[in-house]
Amino acid sequence: MIFAGASLGDGTVIEYCIDATARKQAEAAVESARRYAENIFETLHEPLLVLTSSLHVHAANRAFYEQFNVLPEESIGRVIYDLGNKQWEIPALRKLFEEILTHNSPFEDFEVEHVFESIGRRVMLLNARRLEDDGSILLGIRDITGRKRVEQELRTAEQNLRHSNDDLTHFSYALSHDMQEPLRMVVSFTQLLARDYHDKLDAKANEYMRQAVDGAMRMESLLTDLREYWSVSEQKVEALVPVDCNQVLERARTFLGSAIAESKATITHDPLPTVFLEEYPLTLLFQNLLSNAIKYRRPEALPRIHISAHRNGSAWRFSVDDQGIGMDARYLEQIFAPFKRLHGSKYAGTGLGLAMCKKIVERYHGRIWAESAPGKGTLIQFTLPAPGGKA
Amino acid sequence: MRVPHIVLIEDNPGDVMLVRLALEENGIPHTLTQYSSGADAVHTLCDAPADSTPVPDVILLDLNTPHMDGFDAVRKFNLSPQFSQVPLAILTSSRARSDKHRAELLGARFIEKPTQLDDFLSSVGNAVKEMLERVTATL
Numbered sequence: 001m002i003f004a005g006a007s008l009g010d011g012t013v014i015e016y017c018i019d020a021t022a023r024k025q026a027e028a029a030v031e032s033a034r035r036y037a038e039n040i041f042e043t044l045h046e047p048l049l050v051l052t053s054s055l056h057v058h059a060a061n062r063a064f065y066e067q068f069n070v071l072p073e074e075s076i077g078r079v080i081y082d083l084g085n086k087q088w089e090i091p092a093l094r095k096l097f098e099e100i101l102t103h104n105s106p107f108e109d110f111e112v113e114h115v116f117e118s119i120g121r122r123v124m125l126l127n128a129r130r131l132e133d134d135g136s137i138l139l140g141i142r143d144i145t146g147r148k149r150v151e152q153e154l155r156t157a158e159q160n161l162r163h164s165n166d167d168l169t170h171f172s173y174a175l176s177h178d179m180q181e182p183l184r185m186v187v188s189f190t191q192l193l194a195r196d197y198h199d200k201l202d203a204k205a206n207e208y209m210r211q212a213v214d215g216a217m218r219m220e221s222l223l224t225d226l227r228e229y230w231s232v233s234e235q236k237v238e239a240l241v242p243v244d245c246n247q248v249l250e251r252a253r254t255f256l257g258s259a260i261a262e263s264k265a266t267i268t269h270d271p272l273p274t275v276f277l278e279e280y281p282l283t284l285l286f287q288n289l290l291s292n293a294i295k296y297r298r299p300e301a302l303p304r305i306h307i308s309a310h311r312n313g314s315a316w317r318f319s320v321d322d323q324g325i326g327m328d329a330r331y332l333e334q335i336f337a338p339f340k341r342l343h344g345s346k347y348a349g350t351g352l353g354l355a356m357c358k359k360i361v362e363r364y365h366g367r368i369w370a371e372s373a374p375g376k377g378t379l380i381q382f383t384l385p386a387p388g389g390k391a
Numbered sequence: 392m393r394v395p396h397i398v399l400i401e402d403n404p405g406d407v408m409l410v411r412l413a414l415e416e417n418g419i420p421h422t423l424t425q426y427s428s429g430a431d432a433v434h435t436l437c438d439a440p441a442d443s444t445p446v447p448d449v450i451l452l453d454l455n456t457p458h459m460d461g462f463d464a465v466r467k468f469n470l471s472p473q474f475s476q477v478p479l480a481i482l483t484s485s486r487a488r489s490d491k492h493r494a495e496l497l498g499a500r501f502i503e504k505p506t507q508l509d510d511f512l513s514s515v516g517n518a519v520k521e522m523l524e525r526v527t528a529t530l
Contacts, residue, residue, distance in 0.1 A: 188405070
């Protein structure tokens with residue numbers, strides 16, 4: 001309370017009081033708000049400037065002085081365009097400031113790359129908005145030089161990686177192709193030798209030749225699988241066409257004719273859907289799954305394989321159930337990796353069959369997984385996109 | 392009956408031997424002229440004056456011979472008035488569907504060279520037999 005008195009000259013004195021509490025409180029609130037804002041202003045690591053409506057620097061925070069390596073007397077009171085070596089004297093930036101002043105429209109992430117007077121070449125991002133009706137502007141400046149450099153390095157590294165990966169793929173493809181010819185010569189002429197000179201050679205020599213051909217043939221399957229693996233993982237998806245999975249399965253059975261006949265395998269299937277994909281990779285997929293199911297059959301029983309498909313929302317889920325030897329659940333993750341073979345040389349194979357299946361399914365953004373237990377057979381399931389959906 | 396004349400364009404001596412064997416073992420009587428490159432064959436056959444070289448009954452050519460891609464050689468033969476009617480087969484160890492497709496577009500037969508000896512002999516032998524039968528049928 002403020003008390004005051006006044007004498008009117010005729011002996012009367014008026015005493016009055018004014019309640020100043022409200023004003024005091026208002027002043028304290030303003031001061032508190034100012035300190036609050038100032039604390040934020042000074043604490044931020046991002047350089048900040050407050051500009052007047054005539055674009056003179058009204059205030060700058062500590063981060064500004066530190067990052068630009070300048071003193072307050074070089075900055076305060078000067079027009080923004082005159083700072084340093086006129087780094088902000090950019091026509092596009094001028095236009096943005098005018099927009100703020102006339103339309104109160106803030107701008108964000110205006111990128112400036114410049115050789116600054118005391119700190120050299122930097123890339124900065126500018127953000128600005130109007131603070132008050134008097135037209136003062138808050139300008140935030142972020143140094144993204146480091147980020148830009150890392151991004152560039154990352155891009156270069158990625159590009160290099162892609163190039164060397166491309167080289168490697170082409171190299172392995174060319175290799176698998178070019179090795180085919182000499183290998184064919186080895187097989188053909190060893191077989192010719194065995195055929196025409198069979199009588200002139202003893203049992204041992206014939207066995208040697210059989211081993212040579214056997215080795216060469218294994219190498220040929222490996223080269224063929226490598227090329228197929230390459231084509232399903234590296235070649236772009238061609239035009240998608242309607243593919244009747246019943247027919248694809250038939251074709252896979254035809255390819256595996258002798259293996260099916262030798263093993264006396266029974267292959268049954270539910271009606272299978274038509275999908276919109278590519279025919280050849282799908283044939284390979286079924287061929288590899290059937291071939292595996294036949295290969296890992298139980299010695300005491302004839303192989304029985306059943307294929308089914310269920311619509312699951314936007315995808316078809318296929319199942320291949322083999323009732324074969326099965327495997328320990330801990331190997332289930334490994335079996336889809338290239339060259340992972342659980343049974344060594346006991347079962348012939350290149351170690352690429354299931355890896356190829358995974359590549360084919362993933363080619364159409366599907367998923368493949370297995371469930372198994374020793375002696376209980378293996379159930380391989382995979383998804384393919386249903387027409388109009390994603391796998 | 393005239394003995395069929397077969398032109399073989401193949402640079403690998405092993406394959407030349409195997410093709411000869413395929414013809415012999417399939418009982419196909421023949422005279423065989425071999426060129427080691429498509430460019431050589433095209434030069435000798437197509438660029439020579441007409442009637443100076445006998446027109447073969449069948450041309451077999453490997454896809455990868457030096458100096459000229461097999462497909463280019465097929466195109467040259469197709470353009471030659473003398474040779475455009477001669478049945479042509481591309482022999483290759485390529486299993487690429489795209490190669491097969493290109494061969495068919497050019498009107499050439501596509502014969503994959505199988506790795507197994509027996510398969511090679513029968514596949515080359517049967518293909519040549521069929522081609523020769525078609526030639527005789529149209530005469």
